[in-house]
Amino acid sequence: MPIYEYRCLECGKRSSVLTKSVGQEVEAQCSHCASANMRRLISSFAHHKSVATIHQESGPPPGYADPNYYSDPRNIGRNVEESFRKHGMDVPDSVQETIKAARDGDLPKGMDL
Numbered sequence: 001m002p003i004y005e006y007r008c009l010e011c012g013k014r015s016s017v018l019t020k021s022v023g024q025e026v027e028a029q030c031s032h033c034a035s036a037n038m039r040r041l042i043s044s045f046a047h048h049k050s051v052a053t054i055h056q057e058s059g060p061p062p063g064y065a066d067p068n069y070y071s072d073p074r075n076i077g078r079n080v081e082e083s084f085r086k087h088g089m090d091v092p093d094s095v096q097e098t099i100k101a102a103r104d105g106d107l108p109k110g111m112d113l
């Protein structure tokens with residue numbers, strides 16, 4: 001029986017999931033925090049990846065390399081949304097409204113999103 005390795009996206013720990021057959025979709029659950037928010041690790045080589053490789057695979061922050069990123073109003077507040085998401089939180093309504101207004105060209109005074 002193949003063992004699939006999963007990375008928990010909540011607590012960052014690895015869990016091994018035993019499957020009955022190759023190619024079968026498994027409901028992975030974190031054995032540390034019981035989260036179902038798991039990402040399949042492709043192979044055991046994942047254990048030995050260098051930090052550089054991990055950075056390469058996860059990629060830079062959205063738009064990081066694009067100097068025009070922040071001149072596109074659609075990207076206003078995206079880093080704010082990302083940081084909420086990273087902490088597993090919903091973007092509060094008030095923040096969402098501020099971001100939406102800013103994207104529509106109504107930049108709040110003294111606020112640098």
Ligand SMILES: [Zn+2]
Pocket residue numbers: 008009010011012013030031032033034035
């Ligand atoms: Zn976990």
